[in-house]
Amino acid sequence: MAKTKYIFVTGGVTSSLGKGIISASLAKLLQARGFSVTIQKLDPYINIDPGTLNPYEHGECYVTEDGVETDLDLGHYERFSNVPTSRDNNITTGQIYKTVIEKERKGEYLGSTVQVIPHITDEIKYRVKLLGNKGNYDIVITEIGGTVGDIESLPYIEAVRQMRWEMGNSCLVIHLTLVPYLAAAQELKTKPTQHSVKTMLEQGVQPDIIVCRTERPLNEGLKSKIALFCNVEVNSVIESIDAETIYDVPLLMQKEKLDLVVLKKLQLPTETEADLVKWEEFLYKFKHPSSEVTIGLVGKYVELKDAYKSISESFIHAGTVNDCRVNVKMIHSEILEEHGVEEYLKDLDGILVAPGFGIRGIEGKIMAIKYARENKIPFLGICLGMQCAVIEFARNVLGLDKANSTEFNTKTPFPVIDMMEEQKMISGLGGTMRLGKYKCTITPGTKAFSIYNHREIEERHRHRYEFNNKFSDRFTKAGMIQSGINSQGELVEIVEIPGHPWFVGVQFHPEYKSTVANPHPVFVNFVDAAKKFSHLRSEHEIDAKTSEKASTTE
Numbered sequence: 001m002a003k004t005k006y007i008f009v010t011g012g013v014t015s016s017l018g019k020g021i022i023s024a025s026l027a028k029l030l031q032a033r034g035f036s037v038t039i040q041k042l043d044p045y046i047n048i049d050p051g052t053l054n055p056y057e058h059g060e061c062y063v064t065e066d067g068v069e070t071d072l073d074l075g076h077y078e079r080f081s082n083v084p085t086s087r088d089n090n091i092t093t094g095q096i097y098k099t100v101i102e103k104e105r106k107g108e109y110l111g112s113t114v115q116v117i118p119h120i121t122d123e124i125k126y127r128v129k130l131l132g133n134k135g136n137y138d139i140v141i142t143e144i145g146g147t148v149g150d151i152e153s154l155p156y157i158e159a160v161r162q163m164r165w166e167m168g169n170s171c172l173v174i175h176l177t178l179v180p181y182l183a184a185a186q187e188l189k190t191k192p193t194q195h196s197v198k199t200m201l202e203q204g205v206q207p208d209i210i211v212c213r214t215e216r217p218l219n220e221g222l223k224s225k226i227a228l229f230c231n232v233e234v235n236s237v238i239e240s241i242d243a244e245t246i247y248d249v250p251l252l253m254q255k256e257k258l259d260l261v262v263l264k265k266l267q268l269p270t271e272t273e274a275d276l277v278k279w280e281e282f283l284y285k286f287k288h289p290s291s292e293v294t295i296g297l298v299g300k301y302v303e304l305k306d307a308y309k310s311i312s313e314s315f316i317h318a319g320t321v322n323d324c325r326v327n328v329k330m331i332h333s334e335i336l337e338e339h340g341v342e343e344y345l346k347d348l349d350g351i352l353v354a355p356g357f358g359i360r361g362i363e364g365k366i367m368a369i370k371y372a373r374e375n376k377i378p379f380l381g382i383c384l385g386m387q388c389a390v391i392e393f394a395r396n397v398l399g400l401d402k403a404n405s406t407e408f409n410t411k412t413p414f415p416v417i418d419m420m421e422e423q424k425m426i427s428g429l430g431g432t433m434r435l436g437k438y439k440c441t442i443t444p445g446t447k448a449f450s451i452y453n454h455r456e457i458e459e460r461h462r463h464r465y466e467f468n469n470k471f472s473d474r475f476t477k478a479g480m481i482q483s484g485i486n487s488q489g490e491l492v493e494i495v496e497i498p499g500h501p502w503f504v505g506v507q508f509h510p511e512y513k514s515t516v517a518n519p520h521p522v523f524v525n526f527v528d529a530a531k532k533f534s535h536l537r538s539e540h541e542i543d544a545k546t547s548e549k550a551s552t553t554e
C-alpha cells in the first residue's frame, strides 16, 4: 500500500472510558481484514516513562522487547494484536520536551525562539509519523492519553489538528465519550458528549467518528441527536456498551461496523471481511470452561486492579487453553505476616508470588512460598517472587537463616540474591534496570524444558538483582536447581525444585509475552498443574470421607 494512514483516538467527559481497549479492538478488526496496524500511546505527563511511577499512580508498568518501561495500554495492544510494540509506541510529554531542549542546546534551531507551536507540535507529529515510516504500517492508531480539555493535552490536540489539515483523508479522529444513564430521569444523556465535542471544536478538531460508552443500548433517536449536534454522520456514532469482558469489544465494534466506517473514511478497500474465527473460538472457550481453579496472587498492591494486569490477563489466556476458569484471589502479603498463611492459602490450587520492589511485605511472600513448597502446592514466582523463593530455600532448607537479598539487607551474611555487577555503578533510577528481551538457555530434562520444549528462549526483564552464583552448588545439592541460564552473563533465569510437583521461579516476566493468539507456556503449564492439584485434592477428600464413614460403621 502506498501511504500510511493515521487514526487518532481521543477521550472526552471522563478518564477510564477504555480508549486503550477501543484502539486495540479497532486494530484487531483492521488486522483481521489484512491490514498491518500498530498502536501508539501519547501520554501527556512529564515523566520520561512510567518506570519511576508507583503502581498507585499508574497501575502496572509494561515492558517492551526493546527494553522500554511503558504504559499498561501497550500490554492490551500486544495481547489483542499479537504484534510486539517498541520504544516508538509510547511517547510522553517528558520525552518530547527532553528532545526539543537537547536540540536547542545543540543549536539546532539556528537561533529561533523555541515554542510550543511549532517546535513541540512538530516533534509530536514527527514521533507519530516515525512509526508509520519506520514500521511500514498500513495504519497507525495513536491514542492520546487523558481527557480533551486538559491543559496538558493541548499540544497533542493541536498536533492532531495540523496532521488532519495536512493529510486530508489519510487521517481521521475518533472521539470516545460517555453517554451516562440518569436513573432519576430514566434517560441516557447526550449533553456531556455535545460539550466534549464542542471543546474539541474550540481546539480546531472535528471528530470524524464518535464512540459512545454506555450502560444501555443507544436507540436510533439518540444516535441521530448526537450526529446532529456533533456534526458527524449517523453511522459514525458508534455504541460501545459495557461488555462482560474486554475480549468481547472487537466483536461488539464489528457489529457496530466501526472498522467499515473507518476504512470508508480513509478510502481503503473494504471487500475483505474481518476473519475473527480464532478470536471467537477463544471467547467461546473462555466463557464455557469445564473446570475451575483458584490461584492465589500474593503481592502488595492487591487492592489495585491494574497493578498486576498482565498477570491476570495471562491467566485468562492460559485458562482458555486448559478449558478452565482461573479465579485469581488477591492476597496481601502483609496480611500473611500478621495473621499467618494457613487461613488464606489452604484452599488454593496454586500460588503465584508477584514481582515487586522494596522490603514491605517480603516476609509474607516468603511465608507463602514455604507453605507452597512444604504442601506441594503448584508455585510460580515471578522476578521478586523467584528471588523470594531462593531466599526461602536458603533459610529453611540450607539452614542459612539470615539469608536475604541485598535489596532488603545490605549486610546479610548470606546474600543469595545480590545486585548485578553492571548495576552497582548506576545512580539514576529511570530506565536503568536490566530491561527488555534477553536470551536464556534451558537445561534439557528439567521442568522448564518440558514447559518450553526449546533450549533457547527469549523473555523480557525488569530487575536490578539476581541469583548469587556463589551459592549455586549448595542449592543444587539441596534440591533447587538452576534450569535456565543467560549464556552471556551467566545469570540465573529459572530455578525449580525437581522433588516438588510444580515449583518454578523465573527471573523474567512471562506475563508480558502472553497474548490471545499465543498464551504463554509458563502460565499454561502452571494452570495445568493447578488443575491436577485440585483433582488430587478432591480425590483425597473423597477418600478421607469414605474411610471416615467406614470406620464409624465398623
Ligand code: GLN
Binding pocket: 354, 355, 356, 357, 358, 382, 383, 384, 385, 407, 462, 463, 464, 465, 466
Ligand atoms: N526488586 C527486584 C529487583 O530489582 C525484583 C524486581 C521485579 O520483581 N520486577 O531485582
